[in-house]
Structures are given as structure tokens and as C-alpha cells.
Amino acid sequence: MSAVLRVFVLYVLVEVAAVAALVWGIGFGWTTLLLLASFLASLMLAGGQIKRQFHRLRSAADRGVLADSGLVALGTALVVVPGPVTTLAGLLLLAPPTRSAARPLVAAAAVGALGRRTPLVAAATVGGRWYTSRRDAGRRDGYIDGEFVDVTDGPQRALSVG
Numbered sequence: 001m002s003a004v005l006r007v008f009v010l011y012v013l014v015e016v017a018a019v020a021a022l023v024w025g026i027g028f029g030w031t032t033l034l035l036l037a038s039f040l041a042s043l044m045l046a047g048g049q050i051k052r053q054f055h056r057l058r059s060a061a062d063r064g065v066l067a068d069s070g071l072v073a074l075g076t077a078l079v080v081v082p083g084p085v086t087t088l089a090g091l092l093l094l095a096p097p098t099r100s101a102a103r104p105l106v107a108a109a110a111v112g113a114l115g116r117r118t119p120l121v122a123a124a125t126v127g128g129r130w131y132t133s134r135r136d137a138g139r140r141d142g143y144i145d146g147e148f149v150d151v152t153d154g155p156q157r158a159l160s161v162g
Contacts, residue, residue, distance in 0.1 A: 015083030022084065035084060042079040042091050049094050050076065064103060071099050071106060 001009075022031040053069045075093030078086045092098045 011083075011086075014085050018084045035087075038084070038087050038091070039079070042087055042094065045091065045094050046072075046076040046079050049096075064100075067103050067107065068099055071102060074106075075099075 019031065019035075022034065026034070049072045053065075053072050056065045057069060071093050075090045078090030078093065081087075081090075093102060
């Protein structure tokens with residue numbers, strides 16, 4: 001079974017279990033109203049956050065604006081995907097306080113995923129950092145110690161192009 005199919009099956013199982021727990025706890029009608037209300041409220045929140053992110057992107061770029069834009073896009077996508085668990089995760093990513101808390105976690109996950117997908121680039125980056133942190137401080141960069149010897153065998157002849 002492929003990884004995408006496994007993730008989709010896990011998503012369906014989690015969402016069905018959450019809906020079943022809501023129906024068992026508060027009833028079918030209230031669950032339907034709760035899911036509809038949370039979907040509409042989260043779409044309104046997503047629209048406001050998207051407008052805010054566009055404004056932040058147009059103005060002078062502050063630190064974290066691109067990461068926040070990615071998290072807002074991910075939160076909006078999660079809100080649109082049906083299900084109470086994904087809607088809740090999307091709402092959490094759309095709220096600015098939880099977005100600032102999620103930024104380092106998502107960045108670490110992205111770097112880990114990038115390292116698994118591009119091992120040579122990750123190894124070169126990590127190796128470069130390792131080398132620069134451990135080389136001798138007294139060595140000069142860009143200096144090669146060597147000698148130049150000009151060796152000629154016999155008299156030199158001019159080349160004629162003919």
C-alpha cells in the first residue's frame with residue numbers, strides 16, 4: 001500500500017471516529033449544526049487571515065511573513081477539507097498565536113522532509129557546516145602552498161599556422 005493511500009485511510013478513520021463520537025455525545029442534529037457552523041466560521045476566519053497576509057506581503061517584509069503565509073494556506077486547505085479534526089487543525093493554524101507557536105515545528109518538519117527527499121543536498125549542507133565549524137582558526141582560506149617550475153626540453157620553436 002502506498003504512503004498516500006495509508007495517509008488517506010488514516011484520515012478517513014480519524015474523521016469518522018470523531019464524527020461518531022460527536023453524534024454519540026451530542027446527537028446527530030447538534031453534530032450537523034456544529035460542523036456546519038465551524039465550517040462557516042473557519043471560512044470567514046480564513047478569508048480575513050488571507051487578506052491580512054496579502055497586506056503583510058505587500059508591505060515591508062517582516063520576519064516570518066513567508067512562513068505565516070504558508071501556514072495560513074495550509075490552515076485554509078485544512079478548513080476546506082471535510083471533517084471536524086481537520087477543521088480544528090485548520091482553525092488552530094489560522095489563529096495568529098498558535099501559528100507563531102507552530103512555525104518552528106513546521107519548519108523542523110519541512111527540513112526533515114527535505115533531508116529525506118534530497119539526501120545529497122542535505123549531506124552537503126550539513127557537511128559544509130561541520131567543516132567550517134571544525135577547521136583550524138589559524139589557516140588562511142584560499143591559500144595553496146606550492147612551487148612553480150618551468151621546464152623546457154631543448155630550444156623552443158615557434159608554431160607556425162599554415
